[in-house]
Amino acid sequence: MDNAANIYPAIKSRKRPGLFRVSATLMEPVDSGLLQEAANATLVRVPSFAVRMRSGLFWHYFSHSDEQIRVQPDVINPCMGLTPEKDNGFQIRVRYHDRRIALEVFHSVSDGSGAMVFLKTLVAQYLRLRGVEVPATHGVLDCDEAPRPGEVADDFVAFAGQSPPKPRRTSRAYHVSGTPLPFDDIDITTGTLSVEAIKAESRRFGVSITEYLAGTFLHVLTEIQTGEAPFRLRPVRLQVPVDLRRFHPSETLRNFASYVGPTIDPSQGEHTFEEILSSVHHYMRYEVTAKHLRSRVAMNVRTERNPLLRALPLFVKNRAINIGYALSGPAIHTSTLSNLGMVQLPAAMMPHVETFDFILGPSRVAHVDCAVVGYSDKLKITFSRVIEEPVVERAFFTFLVRQGVPVKVEAHKEAGCPTV
Amino acid sequence: MPYCVICGVELKADAKQCPLCCTEVALPPGVSPQAADPGPQRWDVVESAFDKRIWIQVVSVLMAIPALISVVFNVAFGEGLTWSPYVVASLGAVWVWCVSPFLYHRNVVPLWIAIDALALLGLLYAVSVLPPASDWFMPLAVPITLCLTVLVLVIVMLARGRVLRKLHMMAATLIAVSVLCIVIEASVDRYLAGAVRLQWSLLVIVTCAPLAVVAALLQRHRVVVEGMKFWLRM
Numbered sequence: 001m002d003n004a005a006n007i008y009p010a011i012k013s014r015k016r017p018g019l020f021r022v023s024a025t026l027m028e029p030v031d032s033g034l035l036q037e038a039a040n041a042t043l044v045r046v047p048s049f050a051v052r053m054r055s056g057l058f059w060h061y062f063s064h065s066d067e068q069i070r071v072q073p074d075v076i077n078p079c080m081g082l083t084p085e086k087d088n089g090f091q092i093r094v095r096y097h098d099r100r101i102a103l104e105v106f107h108s109v110s111d112g113s114g115a116m117v118f119l120k121t122l123v124a125q126y127l128r129l130r131g132v133e134v135p136a137t138h139g140v141l142d143c144d145e146a147p148r149p150g151e152v153a154d155d156f157v158a159f160a161g162q163s164p165p166k167p168r169r170t171s172r173a174y175h176v177s178g179t180p181l182p183f184d185d186i187d188i189t190t191g192t193l194s195v196e197a198i199k200a201e202s203r204r205f206g207v208s209i210t211e212y213l214a215g216t217f218l219h220v221l222t223e224i225q226t227g228e229a230p231f232r233l234r235p236v237r238l239q240v241p242v243d244l245r246r247f248h249p250s251e252t253l254r255n256f257a258s259y260v261g262p263t264i265d266p267s268q269g270e271h272t273f274e275e276i277l278s279s280v281h282h283y284m285r286y287e288v289t290a291k292h293l294r295s296r297v298a299m300n301v302r303t304e305r306n307p308l309l310r311a312l313p314l315f316v317k318n319r320a321i322n323i324g325y326a327l328s329g330p331a332i333h334t335s336t337l338s339n340l341g342m343v344q345l346p347a348a349m350m351p352h353v354e355t356f357d358f359i360l361g362p363s364r365v366a367h368v369d370c371a372v373v374g375y376s377d378k379l380k381i382t383f384s385r386v387i388e389e390p391v392v393e394r395a396f397f398t399f400l401v402r403q404g405v406p407v408k409v410e411a412h413k414e415a416g417c418p419t420v
Numbered sequence: 421m422p423y424c425v426i427c428g429v430e431l432k433a434d435a436k437q438c439p440l441c442c443t444e445v446a447l448p449p450g451v452s453p454q455a456a457d458p459g460p461q462r463w464d465v466v467e468s469a470f471d472k473r474i475w476i477q478v479v480s481v482l483m484a485i486p487a488l489i490s491v492v493f494n495v496a497f498g499e500g501l502t503w504s505p506y507v508v509a510s511l512g513a514v515w516v517w518c519v520s521p522f523l524y525h526r527n528v529v530p531l532w533i534a535i536d537a538l539a540l541l542g543l544l545y546a547v548s549v550l551p552p553a554s555d556w557f558m559p560l561a562v563p564i565t566l567c568l569t570v571l572v573l574v575i576v577m578l579a580r581g582r583v584l585r586k587l588h589m590m591a592a593t594l595i596a597v598s599v600l601c602i603v604i605e606a607s608v609d610r611y612l613a614g615a616v617r618l619q620w621s622l623l624v625i626v627t628c629a630p631l632a633v634v635a636a637l638l639q640r641h642r643v644v645v646e647g648m649k650f651w652l653r654m
Binding site: 014073074075076077078080081097098179183184189191228229231390393394397398401402406407408409410411412413 | 421424427428429430431432435438439440441457459460461462463464465466580581585638639
């Protein structure tokens, strides 16, 4: 397993399955037989996804699986925990419904960018089986080729800098509260907006789309906290993954991402939206640089290589990782905002693919997480929530509407509303 | 395309209500919502790490063994069923309290509390009718248990529905404690003396009421602080 992957088996539980999902909606209904064939071929091409997880004396590890993955009909509650019986030991799932092909991935296997390459290859292979000529470009892999060694490399070690940053004490962040949903339930709300509209709005403030969305998210979270009139205003901090492939020549399909945490501290006083955007913009420009990211990665790599930690048996290590995660994971972050960016496809595929979606799995501490992906002229912002009240989504999307950005909202089920 | 008149967002063509605010979609007369794919309806059943059936079986065995032993010992070495019915009734109530949260897939809290209250009433009734029998069940046990159940139900529903904020919840709990004390003292007075003369429960009210007011005000501490500033300026 790579450096980032080690944490997920230790912290995974029924309530925290550690999965995320990317999906593509085609123009025509999906043929499950052809999808099964396409999934088999794609797994041969991308062996880092054809794995089962095992526990050793000191570490969890992946072993190659020669089993066949079973494509499954889609469900109303995605991203729930993998089970050896239903998922044939795989750490991924392929699901279909009507025109949609969905891939759910345990985070130890890959990050969002790696999963998107797998999904694009799967969809391309499916279209090839339907007689569409799809070239292996724009991140689509050729299933007739052999896997390249770089695709299964752990690039964290190569990327890591020499000196990790000095540890800083980070205070507990604000968390949105609400009535918890049952542990096997998740509510998903998606807002679709025009890429041009959001780009124009971001440009108006001189920030990138990710910075604009992070600023908006921080703004609405700050307002929600202030509206709750708590005794003590806590910092509102986002966890924003950064794809390290932008900073290091890498073709790995395993995890290769780091995180930054733009923060607003409402106890300092009221922040206007412009102030928040400016703060996020300058923070991101300062933190999202190769040197800073190398330094962050160095800290993780150094921890993994610590001889004392390595010598600990797995069950002790699991406890230690759990404690570390409890102190530095969701507890210090209000929510996650993950932007996969614009999905690029070969021109031959585009007439057959309507849209892409990206969903983060349930988080029982943050309660609400946000995932963003763009394709063609549409940007999709998806909130996954494990509380009944859609307060964050409502504040977020209505804020965008007030800013002049039209949003189309849909929920995957009629959640929390009385029956009409 | 329908829009939400409250949120201003566009909705799906087949939407009946806004997913953000639950406002009903109002279409012009004669226009019906377009039919669309309702999405997958299958649930991914997540196996519970906690096996309810095994828990119920274990609790049943753990309660049945001492109950059986006490009955056998009581019959064998005593003069019939004298003390063992107390043990059996107590273990029966404990069994209900242990099992009731796991009777349904989703935890129906009001039902759970009601079942627990019935078990408590059953235990108290058994104690009152078992020798030496006495007449305190109706005048004492029933009103106090019912009052306790209603108060617990109200507090739990307020907490689950997030109707009240944290300190408001504390204030509501203090008020509930005061009400319960009044009911206890009134019931005891009526049973023993035939008339209600509140004494110690008034002390509880005198203690709890100011605390409840302070808690309720502190929840709105900003308003309090602003008010104090205003009066200081005067």
